[in-house]
Amino acid sequence: MITKNDLQQVGEYVWEIPQEFRADMRAPARIYADAELLDDALGDKSVEQLVNTATLPGIVKYAIAMPDIHQGYGFPIGGVVATELPDGVISPGGVGFDINCLAGDTRILSEFGYTQTIAEFGTEWQRSRLKCQDLNQLAPTQTRITRYLKIRPRRTVFRVVTKAGDEITATADHPFWTSRGMTELGKLSVGDSIALYPFQGVTYEQPSHAVILSQENVRSRLLELKKDERGNALAQIVNQLTERNLLPLRFDSPPVPYLLKLLGYVFGDGTIYFEHARGKGITWFYGKADDLETIRHDIAACGFTPSKVYAREREHHIATRYGGVYFETTEYSIKVTSSAFAILLASLGAP
Numbered sequence: 001m002i003t004k005n006d007l008q009q010v011g012e013y014v015w016e017i018p019q020e021f022r023a024d025m026r027a028p029a030r031i032y033a034d035a036e037l038l039d040d041a042l043g044d045k046s047v048e049q050l051v052n053t054a055t056l057p058g059i060v061k062y063a064i065a066m067p068d069i070h071q072g073y074g075f076p077i078g079g080v081v082a083t084e085l086p087d088g089v090i091s092p093g094g095v096g097f098d099i100n101c102l103a104g105d106t107r108i109l110s111e112f113g114y115t116q117t118i119a120e121f122g123t124e125w126q127r128s129r130l131k132c133q134d135l136n137q138l139a140p141t142q143t144r145i146t147r148y149l150k151i152r153p154r155r156t157v158f159r160v161v162t163k164a165g166d167e168i169t170a171t172a173d174h175p176f177w178t179s180r181g182m183t184e185l186g187k188l189s190v191g192d193s194i195a196l197y198p199f200q201g202v203t204y205e206q207p208s209h210a211v212i213l214s215q216e217n218v219r220s221r222l223l224e225l226k227k228d229e230r231g232n233a234l235a236q237i238v239n240q241l242t243e244r245n246l247l248p249l250r251f252d253s254p255p256v257p258y259l260l261k262l263l264g265y266v267f268g269d270g271t272i273y274f275e276h277a278r279g280k281g282i283t284w285f286y287g288k289a290d291d292l293e294t295i296r297h298d299i300a301a302c303g304f305t306p307s308k309v310y311a312r313e314r315e316h317h318i319a320t321r322y323g324g325v326y327f328e329t330t331e332y333s334i335k336v337t338s339s340a341f342a343i344l345l346a347s348l349g350a351p
Helices: 035-041 046-053 215-226 233-243 256-269 289-301 339-347
Strands: 008-011 014-017 029-032 063-070 077-080 107-109 114-117 129-134 139-144 157-161 167-171 175-178 181-184 211-213 270-274 281-286 310-320 323-337
Touching: 014 046, 029 046, 035 063, 046 063, 046 077, 107 129, 215 233, 215 339, 233 339, 256 270, 256 281, 256 289, 256 339, 270 339, 281 339, 289 323
Parallel strands: 029 063
Antiparallel strands: 008 014, 014 029, 063 077, 107 114, 129 139, 157 167, 175 181, 270 281, 281 323, 310 323
């Protein structure tokens, strides 16, 4: 138990616990308070928690407690600590965190549009990315799962039923997106409106291990396109695709969802060609700059390096039966300079 006798007054409203107070302290601890506030702080475990924070690796100068100090989760509330490289640490739970829960049968939408229950993600979460919303940008995005926690609820559990018949079970502190912003379930009332993601997703089905694309498929497509095997080109392409786990390509290969997206896009707003009879394969994608950044991510997920997003001003004149139409626009594009990538997409059916 820490008492006032363990503290040294180093200023009118500054009290210090010296580093020598405990053998594992890496810095002194300081409290900014008058006598009354200090007595309050000594009445719970907040000062002891401040001493604990002074043991953190990489701590800079002091562990500090502001005048609102009171007992917290790890740090005391009002505790401030700075750490620096190379030994410093980050403590996301330093002053406590809320664990707001959804029931295990809640369906979660993956970045690829399929759904699984939270319980089913228990064995898949480290390999999964979820579809979510960036509430600051008001735009969809994706995220990896950082942790998977399964605990008994500590707060009251509610079942929410919407007028449209959708249901979800969650704890009282789980936030929902409303016209008032993110609002805890326990503060919602009958008649309130909550946001629902419009796409419900499709139920996940485990894909088979059957081969979609083999080395022989790639060789046949290469012969069809180039009339010969281009010297050692076949061996080089096969090696590049094998190193990226793209040969043999199976229905359950991790890159398949990304390849499906890229195939769909190149069919509509892309082109594949070879520079000349025996030249490098080039794949171009055109579209909006934000969409192209997403495509760059998908290309990288398959192990290839996309270019930056190019922008150039274009002038267009289109002759129609109703007369000529002239307009100016900014064209955005990216490219992948890789024969292996071009042949891969061509082998999967891209023209």
